[in-house]
Amino acid sequence: DTTKSVGESVDYKITGIDPGAGIMEATGKAIEEYDLSEWDLTTGSGAAMTASLKKAYDKEEPIIVTGWSPHWKFTEYDLKYLEDPKGVYGGEEEIHTIARNGLKEDMPEAYQILKQFKWTQDDMGEIMVAIHDGEKAEVAAQNWLDANEEKATAWTEGVEKVDGDEIKLAYVAWDSAIASHNVIKIVLADMGYDVTLTQVEAGPMWTAVADGSADAALAAWLPVTHKTYADKFEGDFEDVGISIEGVKIGLVVPEYMDITSIEDLK
Ligand code: PBE
Structure with missing residues (x-):
């Protein structure tokens, strides 16, 4: 119906994800900065967001979602980012690996692997697509590693194997984080670690690393997405390095x- 405004066509609703996600905070800011006070940001989860997207897309209905790349939705559907002339969502983000203070001294081998863990959006995307196509996360991760042995070799270069040391990683159920944590779990296990992955919300992920109840997490998006968390826990975690750039x-x-632009929502 072309007589409706964009807002009317989607009931002034932006389909969000889990409330602790950085993109939710950024979207709250966008609503303020672009003067979209009549708009609502709904909360849910990554899975609920992609379910709503599929439902709308299949009927060619309008929908606005909080989105990020890499993500399989861009492979599955023809989508576009709305321009953000005010730069509320930042520009090129990076995915950082964060660790608890002291990990370097306590588990130098694991620390070294985490530091050497670098891959590309395409690498991560391949696993995400495989999982979306129905593969179990651990199977998709193993298949990818089998096909990309040189990556794991680079990540573990110069590192000695350990003998069953326990390591705990915290992650959020974002498709991107499911992919990365399942890959690193296998890599660490192959190096002799007893790896526990714990699924939490974004706030608890940062808290767990800061209070030491988790050893590390691979899904810290910076400089903008998780800035609030990084500032809050400054000094209580270590930024180990960047695993993917340009996200x-x-x-x-x-x-x-x-x-084409967030300004068109006004
Ligand atoms: N995400 C995926 C997260 C970081 C990774 C964009 C949904 C967030 O908004 O916090």
Whole structure:
């Protein structure tokens, strides 16, 4: 219905994900900065967001979601980011690995692997697509490692094997984090670690690393997405390094929608 405004066509609703995600905070800011006070940001989960997206997309209905890349949704559907002239969502983001203070001294081998853990958006994307196509996360991760042995070799280069030392990783059920944590779990296990992955929300992920109840997490998005968490826990965690560069967050819509910018929501 072309007589409706974009807002009316989606009931002034932006489909969000879990409340602790950085993209939710950023979207709250976008609503303020672009003067979208009549708009609501709904909370849910990554899975609920992609379910809503599929439902709308299949019927060619309008929908606006909080989105990020890498993500399989861009492989599955024709989507676009809305331009963000005010830069609320930042520009190129990076995925950082964070560790508890003292990990370097206590588990130098694991620390070294985490430090050497670097891959590309395409690498991560391959695992995400495989999982989305129905593969179990651990199987998709193992298949990817089998096909990309040189990556794991680089991540473990110069590292001695250990004998069953326990290591705990905290992650959030974002498709991107499911992919990375399942890969590193196998790599660490192959190096002799007894690895526990614990699924938590974003706030608890940062808290767990800061209070030492988790040894590390691979899903810290910076400089913008998790800035609030990074500032809050400054000094209580170590930024081990960047695993993927050039990632992105923002508002995402199907290509068939006739808008290009967040300003068009006004
Ligand atoms: N994400 C995926 C997260 C970081 C990774 C963009 C949904 C967030 O917004 O916090």
